[in-house]
Amino acid sequence: MRLARAHIWQVPRLAAILWAYTRGTPGQPCARSRAEDLHLLWRETWQGRVRVARVQGRIAGFILRRATRVHALHVAPDMRGQGVGRALLTDAQARAGALDLWVLEANRRARAFYARAGFAEAAQDRRGGGNDEGLPDIRMVWRRREIRV
Structure with missing residues (x-):
C-alpha cells in the first residue's frame, strides 16, 4: 500500500468511492448533487487536503x-476490511498532534473504527450540525499522547 497526496486527475475515482457510500448505503440521504461533490x-x-491509498496501483x-x-x-467497497482506512488514519495521526471529526450516530461501525484508533466521543449533536445530511452525529477527538521519560 502506498499513501500519497491526491492529484486532480484522480477526482473521478475519489467521487466513485464517495458515491459508493453516499449513494450506495440504504437510508443515507444525499446532501449534495454529483456536480457539487x-x-x-x-x-x-x-x-492539497486529500491523501489517497493506492493498492497495486x-x-x-x-x-x-x-x-x-x-x-x-x-x-x-471491495477494499474495506483490508487496512486501507486504518493506514490513511494512521498517516493523518502521524502528521498532526490532534484530530477531530464528526461521525453519524447511526454509523456504529465507523464509531468503533475510530475508537480502536484512539478517538473518544466528545459531544453529540442531535440536530446533525456536524454533517451535511442533518442527521444526529457525534464529535470524536484524538490527541497524541506525550511520552515522558
Whole structure:
C-alpha cells in the first residue's frame, strides 16, 4: 500500500468511492448533487487536503483533512476490511498532534473504527450540525499522547 497526496486527475475515482457510500448505503440521504461533490473534491484536492491509498496501483481509499478536522474518510467497497482506512488514519495521526471529526450516530461501525484508533466521543449533536445530511452525529477527538521519560 502506498499513501500519497491526491492529484486532480484522480477526482473521478475519489467521487466513485464517495458515491459508493453516499449513494450506495440504504437510508443515507444525499446532501449534495454529483456536480457539487465533484466541485468539492476538485477544490480540496487542488488545495492539497486529500491523501489517497493506492493498492497495486489503484486508488483504494482517501482521506480529506483540513488542519485537525477529518472531513471524510472513505474506502472502496471491495477494499474495506483490508487496512486501507486504518493506514490513511494512521498517516493523518502521524502528521498532526490532534484530530477531530464528526461521525453519524447511526454509523456504529465507523464509531468503533475510530475508537480502536484512539478517538473518544466528545459531544453529540442531535440536530446533525456536524454533517451535511442533518442527521444526529457525534464529535470524536484524538490527541497524541506525550511520552515522558
